[in-house]
Structures are given as C-alpha cells and as structure tokens.
Amino acid sequence: MAKKISYTLGDICQQTDSVLIGDEDYLIHGLNTLQEAMKGELSFLSNASYQKYLKSSHAGAVILTPDTQDLFDGNKLVTEQPYYVFAQVTRLFVPVFPEEQRVIHSSVIMGDHCHIPDCVSIAANVVIGNRVHFEENVTIGAGCVIGDDVTIGHDSILYPNVTIYNKVTIGSSAIIHSQVVIGSDGFGFAPNTNTKGWQKVHQLGSVHIGHDVEIGAGTTIDRGAINNTIIGNGVKLDNQIQIAHNVEVGENTAIAGATAIAGSAVIGKRCTIAGAVGIIGHITISDDVHITAMTLVTKSIDTPGSYSSGTAMNTTSEWRKNAACFNRLSKQFRKIQK
C-alpha cells in the first residue's frame, strides 16, 4: 500500500502562497469538495456558485479569499487565488510509493552513444535509440520507444507506451501521457498530375517541445516538413489533440481535448482553446485569444478576444426545420431585399 499521507496545516501553509488562520497543528490527510469534505480534509472555494455549500461544510479547513474568509468559522488558508493554492496543495497529496526508485530496468534496450545520468528512471521494455541525451531525473514509463538523437530535459516524465521519433527535443519538466506520438511524419503529398496519385514529401524537420509542457494521452504532434514544429514553454495540451507539421503554439497556451490544428498554423501566447476546435492551416492567431468549443477557425485572428462558430443545440425536430432554412438563407435574404 501507498504510504499514508498527512500534513499539519502549518506545513501546508508554508509550502503554499497562503496565510493560515486557525490551528497550525491541525492534521490534514486528504482533499475534497466543500459538499463531501469531512474532518481532516481540506477544501477550497473558488467559484461563487459553490458558496452556498461553505457554511455547512464539514471540511477541516478551507482555502478562501480575504473577501470570503469570514463566511467560514473553521480553520482557513487565505489567499487571493484559492484555486491556485489548492493546485499547490494537490502536489503534496500525490501518492509516493516506496518502491519508486531511480533504476534502469534490466529489460531496457539502449542504442550506442547515449547520455543517461545516474539519477534517471527507465521502466521495463523501454527501447531507446542511438545518441539519446537525457538530463537528470528523467522518468520513462514502460514500453516507451525513443528514437535516435532525441533529447529530454531534466525532471521530465513520459508515461507508458509513448513514442518519440528521431531527433525530437523535449524541454525540462515535461509531463507526457500514454500513447502520445511526437515526431511522426507531417501529412505532405504532392499531386502527380500524370498518375493522379500522390508523391510523398519526406518530412525533414523535427519537433521542438519547450519547458513545463504537459501533453495529454493520445495526442499526436507531427514533425515539420523542412523546419520544426514548435510547442512553446508552459503549453498545456489535453488528450487526443492533433498538431500538424510546422504548427507553432505560443507560451502558456492551453488547448482542450480533441482539437485539431492544421499545418503551419501559428498560435499566440496565453490563448485558451476549448475542446474539439478545428484550426485551418497557414493562419495566425494572436496572443490572448479564446476559442469556444467545436469552433472552426477559418481565418487569422489579430485581436484578442473570444471567437466562435457553429449553432446552439436544439431538439432535432426544431433543428431540422431551422437547418433547412439555413440552406435557403441567401435566397431568402435577396427576396426580402426586393
């Protein structure tokens, strides 16, 4: 079993950006929502709609703002950013198993001329190419395959069954989830007008991933055609995102699951892109843009703000009538104009 984890509120306060009001020796052994938290559990209030649960919460302590701190009588950690402090606390409660050691499993198969420091952990059945360079504290999960000439920065984690193609570089503190593929060929084909078939454009670039990047399960990032595909520092990618060749994603941009980005699209910094969005190729999105779920970004965006496409949900019977009208919209407009 995992070691039982608990901390005093004083400890937790010291390790987060918060001020303690209450008993510094009070023992916290877990985290929970306001509604479900019990004695010994820490909760937080970040979204105003949950304020109704605060008064009656059984939480042993709550993370609150200066504005909400008086609404709860028990122990509290006070901060301007309760969700941020909660995030800091979650780190303390990640289970650490005693058996997790810095070892290279005997089944690992490694090529020549690799640089692997002592303080690296490589699990069973990992296959590593030639001239691979790991920095300290890299952790590689079971079944990962890492191509030739790959570089991975310190404190990065690859979960099991990740595939990294040749020459990809990954920065420090990356978290890469299972079944991710980085460096697969971009989708490049030239029409052969004689045969009506396709001639492959071999993809000669690679992928450069910055520092502090997280990549969700099943996401795929293609290598560039000539130059590199680039994922900036601090970028957070959810599951099953498709990033085509020569895309550039700016620093601290976060992209939700199932979004697909076509080739050579350039996305700015601090953007938040919701799930199932499509972004067409060869366009530019400026910094601080928000895209709502399932939008198709059909052109460049040069002004920060929120953008959308699609229609809102309806009953199918109503929707069908309106969708039929949509397909007569232009004609109807012209008729009205007359």
Add this chain to the structure above:
Amino acid sequence: MAKKISYTLGDICQQTDSVLIGDEDYLIHGLNTLQEAMKGELSFLSNASYQKYLKSSHAGAVILTPDTQDLFDGNKLVTEQPYYVFAQVTRLFVPVFPEEQRVIHSSVIMGDHCHIPDCVSIAANVVIGNRVHFEENVTIGAGCVIGDDVTIGHDSILYPNVTIYNKVTIGSSAIIHSQVVIGSDGFGFAPNTNTKGWQKVHQLGSVHIGHDVEIGAGTTIDRGAINNTIIGNGVKLDNQIQIAHNVEVGENTAIAGATAIAGSAVIGKRCTIAGAVGIIGHITISDDVHITAMTLVTKSIDTPGSYSSGTAMNTTSEWRKNAACFNRLSKQFRKIQK
C-alpha cells in the same frame, strides 16, 4: 489455420432466443448478407429496406420475424428481434484458435503482491505493477502496461498495447481495445496570475469502469481530480472517444467514435450519442437522450428525446453565401422587425 466452424440449425436455434422452422440438421458454416449469402450460410432481415433481397436470397437459412417469415421459403429462425438473434449467432462464429491457451508468457514482468489466478492469460511483454488484482479468465494482450493497485474483473479482455494507470478498477466482461488509455491525468490547471502560467492540479481521483463495458481503440479516459471518473455497467464506447475527468456515463449508454466529453459532465442511462459529438463540461444529460452526429451539447438536457446542432451539408458555393448571411442574421432580423 483456424478450426473450421459449423453448426446445425438445431444447435444454433438452441443457443439463441429463436424458433426453428425447417431442417434442424441443415449445416451452417458461415454468416452473410441476404444479397451475398450462399448455400450453407445464415442471414437475417432486420431493416425493412433489405426486404427486396429476401425472395431471391441464396441463403441456407434466414432469421425472420413472425411478420416476415412467410416471405422466405427456405429454413428460418423466427424471433421478434432478428438483429439481436443474429448478434447471438455471431458469437458462435468467432474463430477459436487451438493455440490460445491460458498461459502467462515468460516475458511478462510483474510487480509484488499481485493476485493472479491460474486461469488467466497474459501475452508477451506485458508489464504489471504492484498489488494488481485479476479475477478468473482475464486475458491481457501483448505490450499492455498495467499500473499499481489496478483491479480487473473476471472474463475481461485487454487487446494489445493498452495502458492502465495506477488504481483504476475495471469490472467483469470488459472488452478493451488497443491503444486505450485509462486513468491518465485530467486536464486541470490553475492560472497563476503573477506568472501568467499554469499550476498543475494533481489528479488525485481514479477511474471506475463497471461490468460489461466495451471500449474502442484509441479511446482515452482521464482519472478524476478528487473523486472518480465513472463508466456505468453495460456502457459501449467506440474508438477515439475522449472522456475528461469526473465524467459519469450512465448504464447501457452507447457512444460512437470521435466524441469528446468535457470534465464533470454527467450522462444518463440508455443514451445513444452519435459520432464526433462534443459535450461541454459541468452539464447533466437525462436518461434516454439521443444526440445526432457532430452536435455540440451546450447545456443540460432534462427531457428524453433527440437533440442536434450544426447545419446540413450543401455545395461549398451555396454554403458560403448562406454562412455569410448567418453572420448578419441578428442585424437582418432587427431590420425586418422595424
């Protein structure tokens, strides 16, 4: 080669919920469509639009309803649910290879304190963590990686290269296809307003999969932030579905491929959700709801029925004009009102 499979119609009738009219010794060696079936093959009529092929079908026997049984002169199996009986029959024709044995391959790497009964099959290069608990007749395909403290119920099958993270529980009779990931981190980050970067919210919950669940190739299911992500009994998930943290899917709901469900969405029982649907987070969908393909579910649904969004397909030239009108719709409406 696989063993040649054949059954008498009498045998097939006994193993399904049907009544035989015809020769109980007639030998069936395969299944086929009405149009393509030959002597010795069994077919079925379920969709009225295929009735035209019935009269001239060369099928050796056909599964029919009491209403349609008189339309065919040959052998027949009669039932109120022909497609259901056909489904029962398909099970009999799954090839069984003599070499499939209940063995644990010598290359399997297993942690400590695992509970693995004798009648379990684990293929080559599987990596299993500590304290893993399998019930009887579990089958694990080659290259699967199974984390610590995972539980898998009896008669469940994992196809090759599946990844299960720590602490996930899977019920009995599960069928999990290749490249599925269960238990990867939910997409949780708190904005750090000082650095404009993101603080990871470590995902402390897990995933609970019920009994009789099928999960298609490449589907990803994230672990919960605090509590668990929950997939109910009898749920059927197609390929490349993305299920975010703390989603709950009710019993016997079926979801088609490439659908993405955002965090904390709660989906009822017996829903049928078509392909490429998006469901936003923190909403509730009641029981017996149908969602059509590529709909974005933008709000909670509390009434059973069918729901849609989007527009219907058109030629691009017509579509372009109508889409331009859509973006002037509100202004045009106000103009007309005047």
Add this chain to the structure above:
Amino acid sequence: MAKKISYTLGDICQQTDSVLIGDEDYLIHGLNTLQEAMKGELSFLSNASYQKYLKSSHAGAVILTPDTQDLFDGNKLVTEQPYYVFAQVTRLFVPVFPEEQRVIHSSVIMGDHCHIPDCVSIAANVVIGNRVHFEENVTIGAGCVIGDDVTIGHDSILYPNVTIYNKVTIGSSAIIHSQVVIGSDGFGFAPNTNTKGWQKVHQLGSVHIGHDVEIGAGTTIDRGAINNTIIGNGVKLDNQIQIAHNVEVGENTAIAGATAIAGSAVIGKRCTIAGAVGIIGHITISDDVHITAMTLVTKSIDTPGSYSSGTAMNTTSEWRKNAACFNRLSKQFRKIQK
C-alpha cells in the same frame, strides 16, 4: 551522427522529372524555403503568393516552371510540377543512418509457421502471432504487435507501437505510423429490448489495405462486421482518423487529420477530405469530391465538387446573437411569408 548528405545538381536532375539550367556540379546539401534558403540549399516556387521572395532568395538553386524560370538568375530545375519535383528531391535527403541494418532483434517474439524473408528488419520487443506472412524489405518498429494470419507486402514500414489484429492484410510500400490500430472490432451491438442492454455483434470480417497507403499516427481502422473494411491503393490517411467497420475508401483519396467515418460509408476515388470532417454511415460519396474542414456529410454525394456545412467564425458576442436567431429561423421565415 547521420552521414552528411549532398548531391550535385546534375545528380538531382537525373533523379527527378526536371531539366537543369545552370551548373551541374553545384553541390546541394539541404532544402529550404525561398526566404530562408542559403548557398548550397535548394528551394522551390509552387504557390504564386511566394513569388515575391524569389528575386531576393539566397537559394543555391530553385525549382521553377517554364513560366517562372526567368524570374530567378541562379541555378534552376525546370518542370511543370515544381512541388512534385520538390517532393521527389525530399526523398534524397531523408537521413540514412549506417546502423540501420536488416536484422531481427533478439528480443522479437514470433509465433509458429511465419514466413519472414531474410531481408526484413524487425526491431526490439515486437510480438508476432502465428502464420504471419511478410514480403521482402518489410520494416517493423519497436513494440509493434502483429496478430495471427496477418500479411504485409514488400517495402512496407510500421513505425513503433503499431497494433495489427488477426487476419488483416496490408499491401506493399505501406507507411504506418505509431499508435495506429488496424482490425479492432467494429462498433456493433444489437439492442436487447428485454434487458435494455446491448448484445455484441461479433465482428467476423477483417481489414484489407491496398498498396502505397500511408496511415498517420493514432488512426484507427475497424474490421468489418461480416465482410471487410477496405482501404484502396494510394490512399493517404492523416493522424487520428477513425474509420468504422465496412467503410470503403477509393484509390488515391486523401483524408486529413481527426476525420471520423461511420460504418459502411463508401468513399470514391481521388477525393480530398479536409480535417475534422464527419461522414455518417451507409452513404456513398462519388469520385473527385472535396469536403471542407469540419463538414458533416449528412447524405450521399453523387456529383463531383466541393461540399461544406457549419458556419463561419465570428466574435463570440456576435455569434451568440446570430446563433439565437438560427434557432428561430423557421418561425421567422413563416412569419415573413405571412
């Protein structure tokens, strides 16, 4: 390090469908865009919008058409299809590492009665079933799992961690990227009206992949219910495409990333389907059809041309007003009619 690659322009000309104007001994050591190319690098002009970069390009040579050849003073390769010739040249610059040899790694696990010619390369930890048949020059990446009775044609490449189920056949010169799954079960279930649950329709068909097919990372192709799922010769599939059971994709059709195709859809030859498209089941698309990004194909298409659905992007605030009007469209139309 990889061998340094360089060719004379004369060599390059001989290996492509082009005519050289300039110094046949000029040495080319890399490829680049017009803007970034330096001495010793070869570039191309295919898209008129890049013509402005031609005059001032430092490229050592440029691929041009008879119409544009006079716009550049340096060395040139002349052809009617510059992008096609560029594609031919990229092949010459794929790095070839001296250590790439035709070997079967000692860790490979193989079943009985396989046919594996000498000139085949199988990387570490590959697991191969029984009665598998490879033709010459097949390359299998690390961690791939290949089921029983699979056939793979000559010169085909599987990148690491691909999964091929039983009985799948793959033609010659295929390129299959990591995490692809071919042959997983189609999504087939019959409702059991008594239990309100689902009865699995076991998937008894397989998948047939033609020659010269490329399949992008994370794409999944399900096996047929009774007959086969079929991917024609020369088809190019991008990443994370979902192809359901009994789909047929015609010769030389190219499909971009994140597109999902429902069961029994039949797609013609030479179609180009953009990214994130949805195609519903049991419809037919004729040859030479183009579908724009994120379109939902809701019915059969029998005329070549371009087809679309959806709406164009807008600011969220404007979009919200127009989307609200869309949901009153039918009523408004009737009101106007009166």
